[in-house]
Amino acid sequence: MKPIRLILIPSLGTEPAPYLVIADGRVRERGVLELDAVERPEPMRTVAVVPGVEATIRWLDLPAGGLAQQRAAALWMLKDTVAVPADRLAVALGSVPAAGQPRLVAVVGLSLLQAWIDYLDALGVCADAIVPDVMTVPEPDEDDRLNAVAFGPAMALRGRGFAASVQPDLVELVAHPRRVEPIRDPGEVERSLIEAALVLPIDLLSALDRTRGTVRRDWALVAGLAGLLMVSPLVLVAAAAARDDTAARADVSSAHAEIARVAPELAARPDPIEALRQRVLTAPPPGGVIGATAALFAAVEGVEGAELDLLIIDPEVGMKASVAHTDYQDMQLIARAMRANGLQVTETSTLDDRGRIVSDITIGSVR
Template identity: 70%
Template sequence: MKPTRLILIPALGNEPAPFLVIEDGVVRERGLLELHPETPPEPMRTVAIVPGAEVTIRWLDLPDGGLTQQRAAALWMLKDQLAAPSDRLAAALGPIPAAGRPRLVALAGLPLLQAWVGYLEALGVRPDALVPDALIVPEPEADARLNAVAFGSATALRGRGFAASVQPDLVELVAGARYVDPIIDPAEVERALVAAALAPPINLLASQERVRGAGRRGWALASAMAGLLVVSPLVLIAAAAGRDDADARAATAIARAGVERVAPDLATLPDPVEALRRRVRAAPPPGGVIGATAALFAAVEQVEGAELDLLIVDPADGMKASVTHAGYQDTRTIARAMRANGFEVTETAALDDRGRIVSDITIGSAR
């Protein structure tokens, strides 16, 4: 059997990527792929695991038809849950299920898919498949249970006919009455990763060929501003295999060098990574203030009765706005619309004003 490379895409666009090389069902190599290598990695089949929080995963009863018709049907069935227009989304389908069973569907924004492909090309590889992290988690045997694997700052959850990646403080809310069973054994996580590499449950790349060949700049716009570092299961597995203090010092040097490349004035500070995070949080969103403002106006217009009352751009504090609207769920609608265009909306305050709600929000780049 030819080897397969499995890559875990990190949250920060200038970070190296953990990888495994699998041959005959066994891991033969593990390590980190650096950006813009002098010598490209060995060509081989490559599967990348992407953040599941950025992907909508559902099991749907789709009508009979070809792939194009079923993708269109999936987009139509989920239209009320999606803020972005269908021409900005990629819909991927899982294997054909048994008669009477729903089919796995995954949807992601085309700009984000292009960004992921651009990042992988910056590593010197071309992906054959992109798989959301939530779908590598083994499905539990009982309906009343959820399996969970931590991927950096998110928790990937998998149930019967259910998969999602959420922030840790939302796990209990999402789980409801279901029991959450964390998978923390690195060997068990590695087996799940190997299984996903050898037989991807879904391939986001199969939905739109035009995401291939994306430029590297797209990843920087969508992800380099995220200001997050990932400690992934692959890194933990590599550590368990024998990393020592020298590796930690090398990783620190790499992080400092990365900061020095993008922000030389911060490299001499005691904690340059945290200093860069603070700068990122106050930086203008991707596309600049004009692009963010246009996206915000469009998002607010999607909410009936909502009004944009105030918009402030401060070099120290970033971009903030105040929106008046009717229901507390309206800010989630605005946030979904902004995320589809590459922006992250965070509600910082909400006030009930004579039957109307006034929400203060900040606007930054989506992860």
């Protein structure tokens, strides 16, 4: 096996970086890489371990879809956690899990990821992979336990389906009610680092696949991409029927059987096909409730002074909302943004409430 260089990037970018050279699963060399050293290190595969406190790590139930769509879905699920514009974030995904299992996701600031790359360049090396330090901590066997390893001023905590780096005085708060088992043996920590370098749990550099070149996204586009993954089988069946009504009429018995399978409560209606069609018309395509809600939030946030006062989702009547805004032209801007996502906004009432305009709307498909 070719040797691997494992570099620990310090929390302060002015400090040198400790490293190990691993060959055949064992440490062949230890040392420290100095910034802007005259002699460049020997070229070899390099794995950098970065401070985990800078990364948001979660295990998420992601819908099936392409890599770009799954990254967008993960980013949208973490929207309230990261609180940073989408085009400033890099999203890395772990390996594809077994069916029904959540997928490992790591989100880090794009500028910080670039700063780590620049730091490594100043050391005279180029990383082939970048891993948050917390992901080198071994996962415990018990659900009620967290393994803990100190990396610089932070404590890396790892549990089953959990990983976070926190300040030492926050460990008890974050861990509760799980017990914390510190790993203090340097040899055990080193073995965990070696294992992570040999079998990468996640690679932050893989996030650059979506951020290189011109592929950059804002929250509205993230919402749209995420929404594409949320199309329900019911909507797919009905949309196909609407697009090819002639074919549906040619095989009514088959259509009824399919409706009975995906929506048995509609099979007893006098006209099951029409009942299914009406349900689709009141449902928010193309991304179902999640996609439509994401598009609505993005549209409202894009209009200065506009606020979403009320959102109602009912399987029978579809989506309804109340939007407070300052100008009568605002709803046109919101409707235009929604239409770009395949959604139709219909104003049902508008009133002036103490200097604020409140518009009640329904949300459906563009027909």
